[in-house]
Amino acid sequence: xxxxxxxxxxxxxxxxxxxxxxxxxxxxxxxxxxxxxxxxxxxxxxxxxxxxxxxxxxxxxxxxxxxxxxxxxxxxxxxxxxxxxxxxxxxxxxxxxxxxxxxxxxxxxxxxxxxxxxxxxxxxxxxxxxxxxxxxxxxxxxxxxxxxxxxxxxxxxxxxxxxxxxxxxxxxxxxxxxxxxxxxxxxxxxxxxxxxxxxxxxxxxxxxxxxxxxxxxxxxxxxxxxxxxxxxxxxxxxxxxxxxxxxxxxxxxxxxxxxxxxxxxxxxxxxxxxxxxxxxxxxxxxxxxxxxxxxxxxxxxxxxxxxxxxxxxxxxxxxxxxxxxxxxxxxxxxxxxxxxxxxxxxxxxxxxxxxxxxxxxxxxxxxxxxxxxxxxxxxxxxxxxxxxxxxxxxxxxxxxxxxxxxxxxxxxxxxxxxxxx
Numbered sequence: 001x002x003x004x005x006x007x008x009x010x011x012x013x014x015x016x017x018x019x020x021x022x023x024x025x026x027x028x029x030x031x032x033x034x035x036x037x038x039x040x041x042x043x044x045x046x047x048x049x050x051x052x053x054x055x056x057x058x059x060x061x062x063x064x065x066x067x068x069x070x071x072x073x074x075x076x077x078x079x080x081x082x083x084x085x086x087x088x089x090x091x092x093x094x095x096x097x098x099x100x101x102x103x104x105x106x107x108x109x110x111x112x113x114x115x116x117x118x119x120x121x122x123x124x125x126x127x128x129x130x131x132x133x134x135x136x137x138x139x140x141x142x143x144x145x146x147x148x149x150x151x152x153x154x155x156x157x158x159x160x161x162x163x164x165x166x167x168x169x170x171x172x173x174x175x176x177x178x179x180x181x182x183x184x185x186x187x188x189x190x191x192x193x194x195x196x197x198x199x200x201x202x203x204x205x206x207x208x209x210x211x212x213x214x215x216x217x218x219x220x221x222x223x224x225x226x227x228x229x230x231x232x233x234x235x236x237x238x239x240x241x242x243x244x245x246x247x248x249x250x251x252x253x254x255x256x257x258x259x260x261x262x263x264x265x266x267x268x269x270x271x272x273x274x275x276x277x278x279x280x281x282x283x284x285x286x287x288x289x290x291x292x293x294x295x296x297x298x299x300x301x302x303x304x305x306x307x308x309x310x311x312x313x314x315x316x317x318x319x320x321x322x323x324x325x326x327x328x329x330x331x332x333x334x335x336x337x338x339x340x341x342x343x344x345x346x347x348x349x350x351x352x353x354x355x356x357x358x359x360x361x362x363x364x365x366x367x368x369x370x371x372x373x374x375x376x377x378x379x380x381x382x383x384x385x386x387x388x389x390x391x392x393x394x395x396x397x398x399x400x401x402x403x404x405x406x407x408x409x410x411x412x413x414x415x416x417x418x419x420x421x
Contacts, residue, residue, distance in 0.1 A: 006380055009367035020337050020359075028372035031331040031365075036262075037081040037109040037305040038072055038319045040065040040089050046309045053311050057396040062089040063100055064399070068316050070104035071391050075382040076323045077373060081109030083157065083305050086144050087117065098151040108151045110197070110305060113144040116161035116205070124162035126182035127175035127211045134182055141186045149191055155259070155303050156190065157232060159199040163206020163213075175211055180224065187225045197232035197258040197303060198222055202239055204269060214238075215247050222256055230258025234307060235274075235282075236265040245284040252292035252300075259303030262326060271309040273318055275325030282325070283361050286333035294338070314392070320383050328365050335360040 014024040043065045045058045059065040062084070069082035082101065091097050098108050115125040115137050123129065125137035145156055162179075164170050187196055200218040203210055212218055215231055222229035231251050238244060251257035264270070264277040275282050293300040304326070310318035337356050344353035370380035379385035 003370075003374060003380060006367050006370040006374070010371040013364075013367060017335065021339065022335055022337065024368060027331055027334045027365075028368050028375065030334055031327055031369055032077060032372050032376055034078050034327055034330050035081070035304065036079050036323055036326055037083045037303070038069050038079050038323070039083045039085070039305065039307055040069065041085050042306065042308050042310060042319060043068040043315045044088070047311055055315060057392060057399050058315070060399060062091050062097055064395075065089065066097065066101045066106070066108075067104055068395075069319075070101070070106050071316055071386060071389075072319045072323060073106050075379065075385045075389075076320060076327070077376050077378050078327060079106070079319070079323050081107050083110040083112060084108055085112045085114060086140075086147060087114035094147050094150050108153055110155040110157040110303060111144045111148040111151075111153050112157045112159075113141050115140060115158075121161070123170075124175070124211070125160060126179050127160070127162040127170075128178070129170065129174070134178055138182050138185050141182075142189045145186065145190050145194065148194055154194050155197055156186075156194055157197050157199065157259075157303075157305070159201065159232075159234075160212055161205050163203075163210035164208045165206060166208055169208065172209070179211060179221070183221060183225060183229075187229060190228065192228070194228065195258055195303075196222075196225065196229045198229065199232040199234055199237070199261065201234065201237040201269065215251065219251065219254070219256055222258075227255075230256050232259050232261060232303075233257070234261035234263070234269075235278075235285075236263050236269040236271060244281065245288045248285055248288040249292065252288065252298055255299050257292075257302060259305060261305050261307035262322065263306065263308045271307065273308060273310065273313070273325070274306060274322040275329065276321075279325070279329065280361065282329045283332050284357075286329045287336060287357070287360075290330075290333045290336070291338070316386065316392070317383060320386055324369075324382055327369060331365040331368055332360050332363055335363050335365070 010024070017024050040062065043059050045052050045054045047053045059068055066082055069079070073079040101107050115121060120133050120136065121128070126134055128134050141156070141158070148156060162175070190196060198212065198218045198221055200212045200214050201210060202213055212221070215233065218231040222231055233244065233247065235244065248257060262274040264272040264274050266272070266277050289302065292298050306319065306322050308318065308322060341353055341356045344356060373380050373382070
């Protein structure tokens with residue numbers, strides 16, 4: 001859309017929403033204050049259990065992943081950090097990687113340990129019956145805390161594949177006790193500036209039971225650990241029909257919502273582009289977030305992260321899509337007339353309440369966001385700006401050459417020589 005057209009549309013919308021008591025200038029400003037982390041692993045070659053789909057321009061090391069992530073922030077203005085996966089992004093000097101990120105205009109965000117790909121984790125990590133393997137998992141997480149301390153990260157993001165596939169395979173209560181013990185040791189090791197975010201997942205790779213299968217277990221664990229432990233919601237980790245907006249509201253009320261892994265799904269943990277399948281649900285999630293952030297008695301330091309695998313899409317473009325979709329959902333949630341909504345709710349005017357919600361959901365916020373970006377000195381069309389910039393052609397030429405020598409891994413789960421009980 002041409003800049004003049006965007007500004008003209010913005011003025012028309014501004015007058016319309018002003019009659020409803022909504023300040024569109026404030027909405028535009030808040031929409032640009034949204035901060036989202038993109039995941040380093042989404043820029044690399046990725047795939048499914050049936051194979052990896054390779055991109056000749058895929059980054060060959062952590063430094064190139066950071067460079068790609070910086071391109072997303074360059075055109076959106078709302079993705080100033082990149083979450084790292086320690087095993088997949090291992091470098092000799094994490095401080096140097098952070099300096100590289102800052103030089104690119106972003107920073108290192110959440111630290112994610114890998115506790116599921118090593119062969120020793122076949123029967124679990126912190127819930128493994130083998131004490132030595134549990135020790136290796138704890139040491140791995142503590143090393144990640146140290147990396148976070150080194151680069152100034154404030155989030156340790158934990159997801160565990162621990163679970164069982166068959167009835168009778170393991171003792172549920174014993175596994176829970178080992179989990180409590182391991183998480184406590186890591187929690188105590190964290191600096192006061194760091195939060196532990198505990199993610200849950202209904203199933204996969206375990207199919208009989210998963211040790212942290214839902215938000216209730218994650219909540220109980222975080223409650224026992226302390227204030228700096230919270231729950232991380234991944235949108236693809238629920239049973240079909242689960243009311244995620246209600247979970248969001250509940251965790252905000254309990255001051256235990258730590259953040260999100262945003263993505264979308266049709267069937268299970270599909271890790272598709274955020275907002276591509278269930279945009280209305282995403283909007284309702286942001287409605288609850290905005291409601292919670294409006295209550296000064298509640299904490300609202302949420303870590304917003306994307307966690308996707310753009311297997312058949314261009315990686316950087318997919319991240320731009322997701323960031324824009326998230327920003328649109330947030331902007332629409334900001335348009336909700338909360339005074340009218342509260343009045344309708346208190347009087348049990350169901351249709352009136354729903355119409356308030358739908359008025360915001362059906363609103364066209366693209367002109368609002370285009371003007372908001374221009375006010376920040378950005379191109380109003382992030383995807384178009386990226387494509388016109390020629391970055392992909394540049395890295396395609398560079399990365400089609402022989403890959404640089406791989407960096408020595410500095411953090412790796414400790415191998416276990418034998419089994420001890």
